[in-house]
Amino acid sequence: MIGGHDGFIEYRTHFRWAVLLVLLAFSVLALRLFQVQIIDGKKYETLAMVSHVVRNRIQPARGSILDREGNVLATDVEVADLALVPHYVRDPATEIARLKDLGVFTADEAAKVTDMVTQSKTDKKKRFHRLTAKRNLVGSRCPDDLTVMNFDASTGRLVCPKCGGTQMDQRAVIQAHLHELPGFSLQSRMVRWYPARGLTSHAVGFVNEVSAAEVERSEGRLRPGDVVGRSGIERALDDTLRGAPGEDVFVRSAGGRRVEPRDLPEPFRDLTSTPPVAGKDVTLTIDMNLQQAAATALARYRSGAVVALDVDTGEVLAMVSQPTFEAGRRIVPGAGTPAKPPASVRAESSVDSKAYAPMMNKAVEAYPPGSTFKIVTTIAALVEGMAAEDLEMTCPGFYLFRGHKFRCFKRYGHGKIALVDAISKSCDTYFYILGEQLGIDTLAHWARDVFGLGESTGIEISERVGLVPTERWYMRHRHQYQPGFALNTAVGQGDVRVTPLAMARAYAAVVNGGRLMRPHLVRSIHDAVSGSVTSVAPEVQRLIDVPDDFLDLAMRGMYGAVNTEDGTASSAALPELPFAGKTGTAQARERRPGVGADMAAWLQQDHAWFVGYGPAKRPRVAVAAFVEHGGFGGAEAAPVARKVFEAYYAAHADEFADLWQGFEEDFLEVVR
Amino acid sequence: MIGRDTHPFSRAVWSTSVALVVIVILGLINLSNAASYTGESFHQTQVIWVVLGLLIAAAVAAIDMRFFEQLSPIFYGGAVLLLILVLIFGRDINFSRRWFSLGDVSIQPSEFAKPAVVLMLARFFHGERNPESYTLRMLLPALGYVAAPAALIMMQPDLGTSLVVIAVGFSVMFFEGIRLRSFLALLGIILLLVPLAWELDIIQPYQKERVRTWLTMSGARPEAREDADTRMQPEQALWAVGSGGALGRGGQQAVQSRLRYLPEMHNDYILASFAEERGFVGCLALLAVYLALIYSMLVLAIRARERFAVLVSVGATAIVFWQVVFNVGMVLGIFPVVGLTLPFLSYGGSSMISGMIAVGLTLNAGIHRGQV
Structure with missing residues (x-):
């Protein structure tokens, strides 16, 4: 008998109570373990996965559209935006003033960005959201026509070979000063570039971002921010040009670090990224020679159209509609001499185009x-x-x-x-x-x-x-x-x-x-x-x-x-x-x-x-x-x-x- | 039969020692796995604490119990003094003062207050001519012995250790015998004190937040990232335990730990890491070893020769028991976050040595029972 050897019999009952208490407590712990690990185990594992796994869509490069000689009529080019996260902008006044001194912001823009930062900085949620401080920075391309610019070593500025405009390379300047600008970052973005400007607009068409309603209707095929063709070939061959998006799948650690799924056990290990499939390039039957001739001949009229067909094949050699429009031209010229539009565009702009249905083919x-x-x-x-x-x-x-x-x-x-x-x-x-x-x-x-x-x-x-x-x-x-x-x-x-x-x-x-x-x-x-x-x-x-x-x-x-x-x-x-x-x-x-x-x-x-x-x-x-x-x-x-x-x-x-x-x-x- | 077993190294001494060694080894393996996630080397330092702890346990077990009985006021007084000093000279870590810094080593006096309180209580009850059961008035000095360190620890603030001190104190009192009426009165007082403490902000805002988190934690996904800071630890711990499933992911394969979603992984939340690696089966085995340890310690207690030794052993057992229950319960979301180590598994010298002293005291009772 326990404790039976001397005078502590009085504790025997209490010993039993104590053992009972210990058993009871451990039973509760074991039952709870059973609940958490066996009954709800999968649920918690899924919660952990859903919470830690990051799936980023990778946009495929949209296919280019070319004329019959292989000259580019539409293609994706990279442009840079200046972005900021308000919370991480340490000293808004100094940093924005610095950007103004560097020639990135005008006084107006500086004031606007200052307002934006000070407003969002106090908002508990918004201060972590990335905001765009300035779109379409002048980078390697002319802000007016997106032509690749040449660097002029004597002035340190970029010169557009097409329009002759000179620009400061804002992207390079910001890049060099990023260390003084905590909270600011450069973000690159693809935009559609139409090097032929207005000349083939109606045949080629244009793209823009999907609306919320379209995203809903697409059943997951489209995401906000995607572009879709709105007219012409861009619309007709949208699926061909678009390609298939890829997915970058990784696991985010508590510190925000990227961890590759293959370095983790199952089921994380089974997560795989898929590369995007680039869109296909579409070569058109358009003969720029004829296209230009037709456009020039029509330019003196307010409104009209020309179609040239190869009689044997049915190839459309020229398709011109007057007046025309220029797609994807929302690039605002930065500091520097204003760029002159090329001759063909000048001729088009002599018509008060709005009244004569420029978008209509x-x-x-x-x-x-x-x-x-x-x-x-x-x-x-x-x-x-x-x-x-x-x-x-x-x-x-x-x-x-x-x-x-x-x-x-x-x-x-x-x-x-x-x-x-x-x-x-x-x-x-x-x-x-x-x-x-x-x-x-x-x-x-x-x-x-x-x-x-x-x-x-x-x-x-x-x-x-x-x-x-x-x-x-x-x-x-x-x-x-x-x-x-x-x-x-x-x-x-x-x-x-x-x-x-x-x-x-x-x-x-x-x-x-x-x-x-x-x-x-x-x-x-x-x-x-x-x-x-x-x-x-x-x-x-x-x-x-x-x-x-x-x-x-x-x-x-x-x-x-x-x-x-x-x-x-x-x-x-x-x-x-x-x-x-x-x-x-x-x-x-x-x-x-x-x-x-x-x-x-x-x-x-x-x-x-x-x-x-x-x-x-x-x-x-x-x-x-x-x-x-x-x-x-x-x-x-x-x-x-x-x-x-x-x-x-x-x-x-x-x-x-x-x-x-x-x-x-x-x-x-x-x-x- | 136990009664006839007069060999100083009874089976309970063996089983206690074996269970302790098994837990300590499991702890070292687990800690070295945990270290692999962070690239740190806690387990190497822990080896020192384990060896030192075992030596101390052996020393405590060997010394005559009368030594502890006579010196218990000094231990107790010293512990209380250290608790006062730590409030003044302690190092601020995470808005609380729990630690003395001595060069590379930190000492947490509240860990040593636990065995000190046990010794003091045992001495008190040993000295009393014990009635059948105590009334509240008779218990007043004992309550004071518990309340003083508990309050000082609460001031650091360290709710968890404070609760353990109170739980251990009550355990000893219960074992000694307390009148049901007195118990209900005490319970009533405590139930009244909790909302008072809440209202008077004795319970810190962050502690309140932990309680709220615990109340709302239902395994649902945190709604917003901004919310993640407060929710993260308990929620992520639960995800880790659940991810372990029946058999666990295997050694060094704990995703939650690898991704550092358990910041106190090597410490208070060591069980979450263990549970993800070893699964339900491993956890049950661990609980079984703890159960064996605690039961063996209780057997050692009940079979001690002197009232003082019985009560010291019961108190020492209660230290281990409550700490295990509170810690495991916290990791499993049964309790709000209280910030307690898991004895012998969590990293840390103070916790290890304090636990070893507790086990050493019960072993002492078991070993010296043949000598009067």
Whole structure:
């Protein structure tokens, strides 16, 4: 018995109580251990992981967009921001004054940053948040156009080779003085740079940051701060250009140090980082030579568009919309001489661009096509047997139809006129009669189902579909149909709406032997990761089953329009190596409330069109030139197209050597 | 039978010694693992404390108990004096004065106050002609012996050690016998004192914060990083223990310690590190060894020949017991953070030597029971 040896029996009960107490206490501890380690063990381990594991998304480099020669049209470049964490800025007044002395801050900026720091410094949470003190520091790139600048050793400043502006290298200056600036840091950031500035804006498009709503809708694919393409190729090939983000996974120690998961036991060890997959580079079909020529030719107009297509492949060689915009240009010039914009940009800025829809890509916007539509009417009438080469009509300057006078643009008429001349001279009367005979539904069938007008062309970027009305369309949308609508449609008036791109494609089909091509802006896609290049093959969307004789008649009419004395575009002719085409002058009077007198007068004018191809023999390129409210097509649009043909000829002169002599004599024999 | 066992080195002496040595060895292994996370070398210094501690334990066990009985007022008086001096000359660490600095070595007098209080109480009860059970009035001097060092330690402030001193004092009183009425009266007084201490700010703001943290700690994730400082230790300790699971991550594989989320890893929170490495099985084994140690010490106590030796041994056992319960309970989130070492496992000389003195005193009672 315990304690039985002498006089301490009195403690025996207390000993038992003590043992009981000890057992009880240890049982409680053991049970609690069981709860924490066995029952809730996984939960605590997960909590520790969630709390210590840091997952940082690594942005992939967005793919570049290049022209057909490989010149960069859009790419990511790194810019630097000056950031600060208020809590760690030890002495705001001195540090900001120092930055001002160094030429980084202006007085205004210094005051603003001082306010920002003093306000956030007292806030318990905000003082640890990183704030941007100054965006877009001048680094190695010109703040005006992001061109890489050269360092001028004699002045210690950077000189932009493009605009000639001199800048102080703010990034380098700050870097050198960071030790005096506790709390401040340099943060680099990728921005989209468009070296061609406004020249290819509509085809290339632009990017900006996603909205909160888009982030929500993307189901985790997008994060705040991501950029997405908003228009043009940037939008159409957004997924191709974006690439896939990577994830940097590491474990953060209590001191904020980075610990690699592979240095820790499971389950931490199983955490892996994934590298980002860079976006693919997209090479466009754009020929900067033609693009520049078209832009320069259009620059004198307030609004318009030019599309140039390779007639055989459907490649878009030029796509210009006037006025243009410059994307990604939010770089504010720092201290230094203000940079001068290059000549091309100066020309663009002569237009009060806001009023004339600079963001709209008018090459894929639908407008009444006017007489350029007559080629469709011609082919339709020939195939339907309502017209022939020798079909003559008399034009007194109007066509009287059911008591309505449908006027020809030539007031006193063309007199007796046959098909080819009717095209060259754009006799409306002749086509009113063809339209009456064809009827609106047959015309619509030819326009849409054969020449692809009023339907999607299949180009990568978003486009307006346009409209070729039918009787049914009128009944549905106007609740009445009159036979006179067919006459208007035959000359491209009334409710017909066609995009310059669709028109250029239809003309290309006429001159390439009847192949309606899918126009495309993308020439190839280069995957930098695998090194593979995917080329885009020409795609025939439809074969137009029209006898060659009929196509020849249309082409003879178009040849005459440019290259005969009475042709509507004779003033734009290029005698050495002729091009051909059809002018259009579409009535498009508009009234917009609240515009000035100047713009109101502009809105009263006709749309000027010219759609053609060159060379007239063995055509290579189709061009649609459109000048919104520009006036007469032959006078306004044809010269624009001519500039594009000239540029094309100049670049391909050696290929046309055999076409320069004896052109006119054998023209009718060898059209293709 | 125990009663017939008259050999000076009874089985309880052996089991106490073995349990002590096992714990000490476990402690050194564990500390060397903990040191691997921080790259420091606590375990090397700890070896010195262990050897010194064992020598002291052996010395305490060997000396005649009468020596301690006669000198207990001097030990007690010395301990109280040191507690007063430390408040004046002590080194400020983390807003408290618990330490004397002697060159490279720091001494924590409150650790030595614990055995001193035990000796003083044992002497008091030994001297009294003991009634069947004590009334409150009879206990007044004993209460004073406990209250004086407890209050001084509270002033450092060191709530944990203070609580241990009080718990140890009560344990000795209970063992000696206290009337139920008196006990309830004492309990009532203490329950009244706690809110008073809270209101009068005798309980420090940081201690209040620890209590609040403990009350809200439910295994949930800390809402904000700003909040992490106050929540970090207890919460992270719990994560560490939980991460150990059934079998633990293995030696030197404790993630919470590696990432330094346990700043007092080698000290008050040594168990968190141990639990993550060794898991539930390891922890149970550790608790079993502690249980063996405490039970053996109790057996030594009950079998001592003199009332003084019994009470000293009970008090010494209570020191180890309460310290283990409070520390493990704190790491497991049963109690708020009180800042206590785990005897023989935590790093530190004062704690080690104080614990060794306690075990030495019970061994003394066991060894000298044959000699009167």
